[in-house]
Amino acid sequence: MVVSGIDITIHKSARKTVSIFVERDGSVSARVPEKLEEEEIEEILKAKEYQIFKNLAEWTQLNQNAVEREYVNGQSFLYLGRNYRLRFVEDNIEGLQFIKNKFLINKEEKHRAKELFVKFYKNKLLTKIHPIIDQYKMQLGVEPKQIKIMELQNRWASCTSNGNVNFHWKCAMAPIDVLQYIVVHELAHLIHLNHTAEFWNEVDKILPNYESQMNWLKLNGAGMDL
Known part of the structure; x- marks a missing residue:
């Protein structure tokens, strides 16, 4: 459903209220009572237009923290709230190993880094x-x-x-x-x-x-x- 120029995915369920969410990818979804007709849903969402735009603005601000990670030596990756560096090594190790606060992967498996x-x-x-x-x-x-x-x-x-x-x-x-x-x-x-x-x-x-x-x-x- 498109409301005020925004494409909103509707999820109906056995609930009493309407809740609006901006998902992690920036898409907007609404959980609504299954008994509501489409016209009623649209009317409610239009009334919540300010909240929707406010939530989208917050999402945009928060996503300024997004990180473009590359699988190269020295790139940092999160684990339990802290960042640790990645190193590609020649050692005969299996998969990805976390040793001495470093992520280690055999350089021959660089193509599988994300999978690992x-x-x-x-x-x-x-x-x-x-x-x-x-x-x-x-x-x-x-x-x-x-x-x-x-x-x-x-x-x-x-x-x-x-x-x-x-x-x-x-x-x-x-x-x-x-x-x-x-x-x-x-x-x-x-x-x-x-x-x-x-x-x-x-x-x-x-x-x-x-x-x-x-x-x-x-x-x-x-x-x-x-």
């Missing part, structure tokens, strides 16, 4: 995230059915209606406290699927300072890319 980084982040996130989930699921009194590390395009994580929790492999680039927030956020969705006041109350009970982690993602999310 993705695999590294997936494996590391899997080991880091399970203890965090075990800690907070007890506090929230929930039990996710499945936990997956995967490509989620413009979302850091997702929670399905049947209780599965998915995390983007890029979460391995975030500091541990931010990773804790992402986990708590998704586990709280096992109690409240929508971003209602009750949902944020659940998050606040566990992480009273969660807004600082949210802000870190807003400020640094554009730089969490390969």
Whole structure:
């Protein structure tokens, strides 16, 4: 649907309110109650025109932090909130190795560098995230059915209606406290699927300072890319 010259992707679900999001790629989406007709949706979105343009302006400002990374010696890559340099070496090493605060890849595998980084982040996130989930699921009194590390395009994580929790492999680039927030956020969705006041109350009970982690993602999310 095009509103005020902006292409907005509409997602209908069993919800009561309309929420508008600027996705990480700059596209705009709206979650709306499934009972609304197209004319009603358009009227509501037009009324929210100021909010949409404000959110787009914020997205543009935040994405000034985007980083164009090249797979060359000395290029920095994020891991758990810190930047580390990449070195291509002649040593007979397998895949990507993280040794003495450096990313090492055999120079013969330079053509596979991005693939090796993705695999590294997936494996590391899997080991880091399970203890965090075990800690907070007890506090929230929930039990996710499945936990997956995967490509989620413009979302850091997702929670399905049947209780599965998915995390983007890029979460391995975030500091541990931010990773804790992402986990708590998704586990709280096992109690409240929508971003209602009750949902944020659940998050606040566990992480009273969660807004600082949210802000870190807003400020640094554009730089969490390969």
